[in-house]
Amino acid sequence: xxxxxxxxxxxxxxxxxxxxxxxxxGTKIIALAESLGGVESxxxxxxxxxxxxxxxEERIKNGLSDSLxxxxxxxxxxxxxxxxxxxxxx
Numbered sequence: 001x002x003x004x005x006x007x008x009x010x011x012x013x014x015x016x017x018x019x020x021x022x023x024x025x026g027t028k029i030i031a032l033a034e035s036l037g038g039v040e041s042x043x044x045x046x047x048x049x050x051x052x053x054x055x056x057e058e059r060i061k062n063g064l065s066d067s068l069x070x071x072x073x074x075x076x077x078x079x080x081x082x083x084x085x086x087x088x089x090x
Contacts, residue, residue, distance in 0.1 A: 007072050011067045019067055020045050029041065029084040046069075
């Protein structure tokens with residue numbers, strides 16, 4: 001490894017929960033998980049995971065849209081991760 005990992009958040013043009021879930025189910029390298037302490041790349045969906053108990057209106061008010069996803073970058077090859085996201089998003 002030459003550099004370090006990082007975390008990023010992104011939203012889809014289609015802001016629905018259904019669109020986000022399609023992406024989450026479509027990744028092959030990036031694992032769906034809430035834990036962010038390992039070396040592998042992980043993705044999570046706050047609306048249905050970490051913030052599922054927060055009322056939707058409150059989530060939206062605080063910037064947590066239905067399609068917001070958080071990605072924790074691990075040690076996999078960057079191009080492999082980009083392609084994994086590309087194919088999952090469609």
